Amino acid sequence: MTASALFHPLRSQRLNAITHEPHSRLDARVKSHEPFASVERFAHFVAAQYLFQRDLQNLYQDPRLVALIPDLPQRCRVQQTVLDLADLQRPLPEGDDSIRDRQMDLGEALAWLFVSEGSKLGAAFLLKRMPALGLSETFGARHLGEPEGGRAQGWKAFTAVLDSVELDTEQERLAEAAAIAAFERFNQHLERCFA
Structure with missing residues (x-):
């Protein structure tokens, strides 16, 4: 765990702190692939999203x-x-089951979900770029759509649970490693789908 993460009393804040660097790296990788330059490029991005969601x-x-x-x-x-x-007339990429079939500790599982659920907040900004591609939350970009009850409320409800679950020291360690691994996993999917 990084020194800055130690000072956050809430698990959600600690996970946020320790994933800052891998999150920034992933954002840079996404931008480098220019997924919003064309529908074709966006389809590669959606394929990576599919593989990550399939994992979870x-x-x-x-x-x-x-x-x-x-x-x-x-x-x-x-x-x-x-x-x-x-919608984008793309086949489903074939995924592997290395994450999907793993029996995860509670802390690990919550950390993977933390990454997935957190990405819904950023999806609001991505959705604003969809009209330029002729896409929307009802065609081609459904996975970026507003969750029922709203993004902020859904995130608040999730982090309330994440912060309240009791984990021992080893489970906390596994959760921290899992949050970083989740960002790395999405990065692998991204590289594969844009290759």
């Missing part, structure tokens, strides 16, 4: 997590990415 699909159905976050199954965006790729 089982977590969104995990009974341990649904007990903590009752609307968790409805928060999953894998189906929206499937529909977006169909």
